[in-house]
Amino acid sequence: GAVVSQHPSRVICKSGTSVKIECRSLDFQATTMFWYRQFPKQSLMLMATSNEGSKATYEQGVEKDKFLINHASLTLSTLTVTSAHPEDSSFYICSVAPPQAVIQYFGAGTRLSVL
Amino acid sequence: DQQVKQNSPSLSVQEGRISILNCDYTNSMFDYFLWYKKYPAEGPTFLISISSIKDKNEDGRFTVFLNKSAKHLSLHIVPSQPGDSAVYFCAARNSGTYKYIFGTGTRLKVLA
Numbered sequence A: 001g002a003v004v005s006q007h008p009s010r011v012i013c014k015s016g017t018s019v020k021i022e023c024r025s026l027d028f029q030a031t032t033m034f035w036y037r038q039f040p041k042q043s044l045m046l047m048a049t050s051n052e053g054s055k056a057t058y059e060q061g062v063e064k065d066k067f068l069i070n071h072a073s074l075t076l077s078t079l080t081v082t083s084a085h086p087e088d089s090s091f092y093i094c095s096v097a098p099p100q101a102v103i104q105y106f107g108a109g110t111r112l113s114v115l
Numbered sequence B: 001d002q003q004v005k006q007n008s009p010s011l012s013v014q015e016g017r018i019s020i021l022n023c024d025y026t027n028s029m030f031d032y033f034l035w036y037k038k039y040p041a042e043g044p045t046f047l048i049s050i051s052s053i054k055d056k057n058e059d060g061r062f063t064v065f066l067n068k069s070a071k072h073l074s075l076h077i078v079p080s081q082p083g084d085s086a087v088y089f090c091a092a093r094n095s096g097t098y099k100y101i102f103g104t105g106t107r108l109k110v111l112a
Helices: none
Strands: A004-007 A010-013 A019-025 A032-038 A044-051 A067-073 A076-081 A090-096 A110-114 B010-014 B019-025 B030-038 B045-051 B056-059 B062-067 B072-077 B086-094 B100-102 B106-111
Touching (some): A010 A019, A019 A090, A019 A110, A032 A076, A044 A067, A044 B100, A076 A090, B010 B019, B019 B030, B019 B086, B019 B106, B030 B062, B045 B072, B072 B086
Parallel strands (some): B010 B106
Antiparallel strands (some): A004 A019, A019 A076, A032 A044, A067 A076, A090 A110, B019 B072, B030 B045, B030 B086, B056 B062, B062 B072, B086 B100, B086 B106
């Protein structure tokens, strides 16, 4: 069964609106979750590491004010794309890693299309 | 600078034959490597892993080989099945971190 639940699977929105994506760890408590972005025919690029109870750690070049991450509980992290623009259109995927584990388990992803 | 490279964007293999997917890396500090399979519009599914202290790991039809001196790993699928058709990503982890760096993927097509 699924280890990670990501919602919604697809979003179409107008430019300037904000979009929230949820990532839930179903099988274990996750102090750390990860947010990735994938452009067509490209690799998965790590955007940020979401830390429960503290600020997210953003990768170089990722705007923290643009991509707000909240990890308020051990099973839920949210990514909010604020004031979305067409160039934010992409496939966003979250992942979780069980404590002390090497493997990351991914959600099904969210296809964001900004018109 | 791409630290993890999958130089073959696509590969076609006949059903029943072996599929070999390759991955090269540049950072000698990588200590764990993972292979994922991804269908369109879905998240990656974990397939198999290998630690840098090993040179081979096998799980059913999937075997991963690691050549540290060449900084090269490969995923062997045998026998290949049409359901194996997907994009395969290799990922490498920097020692002491949770972060994985992904390759650009190889699209495998298994022909019936």
